[in-house]
Amino acid sequence: MKNNIRIYRAIHNLTQEELARKISVTRKTVNSIEGGKYNPSIDVAYKMAKLFNVTIEELFCFEDEENNNEEDESLP
Amino acid sequence: MKNNIRIYRAIHNLTQEELARKISVTRKTVNSIEGGKYNPSIDVAYKMAKLFNVTIEELFCFEDEENNNEEDESLP
DNA sequence: GCCATATGTAACATATGTTACTCTTTTAGA
DNA sequence: TCTAAAAGAGTAACATATGTTACATATGGC
Numbered sequence: 001m002k003n004n005i006r007i008y009r010a011i012h013n014l015t016q017e018e019l020a021r022k023i024s025v026t027r028k029t030v031n032s033i034e035g036g037k038y039n040p041s042i043d044v045a046y047k048m049a050k051l052f053n054v055t056i057e058e059l060f061c062f063e064d065e066e067n068n069n070e071e072d073e074s075l076p
Numbered sequence: 077m078k079n080n081i082r083i084y085r086a087i088h089n090l091t092q093e094e095l096a097r098k099i100s101v102t103r104k105t106v107n108s109i110e111g112g113k114y115n116p117s118i119d120v121a122y123k124m125a126k127l128f129n130v131t132i133e134e135l136f137c138f139e140d141e142e143n144n145n146e147e148d149e150s151l152p
Numbered sequence: 153g154c155c156a157t158a159t160g161t162a163a164c165a166t167a168t169g170t171t172a173c174t175c176t177t178t179t180a181g182a
Numbered sequence: 183t184c185t186a187a188a189a190g191a192g193t194a195a196c197a198t199a200t201g202t203t204a205c206a207t208a209t210g211g212c
Contacts, residue, residue, distance in 0.1 A: 026171055042118050046138045056132045062122045102201055114199055
């Protein structure tokens, strides 16, 4: 699932570590979610969205994430 | 975390099983989330919100869930 | 009361999100 | 270039969400 964390982090001028501290998770969690390694829990998603003053839907891109292959390394 | 699943389910006239099938989870998952047994994953939350045509924030009540005790049995 | 449907719930197994620890790589600045 | 901050990442351990299966309870119509 793609997301706009990096963008909103830039807008609010926060490092991954600062963001992590503000929402009470580790920097690795922010790093992994921002990099799309895994999806956030709904709590973490909400805390981030609230901090950035946007909705969860604005921060994370759900739309057509079901039928893609999250990497292009499998393409011919 | 409280939620309005039961209400929106009633509005859309769906049983737990029908809702479950529409969002590709089991009835137990719907039942457990609706009953507040655990929080949904962000995917399930999104699918429900999309089906009911509301935002995740409208469907689930995050606001002051940190400092409550999720039951009123502890009240005097 | 009897029956069908809807809902609540338990034990266990599996999948996924999060942390702690550590290390490497990239980026920005003097 | 050298340095430090920032970001990317691997692993193991743990917490939580979800599925499977089965059974119990409620509710309404006959």
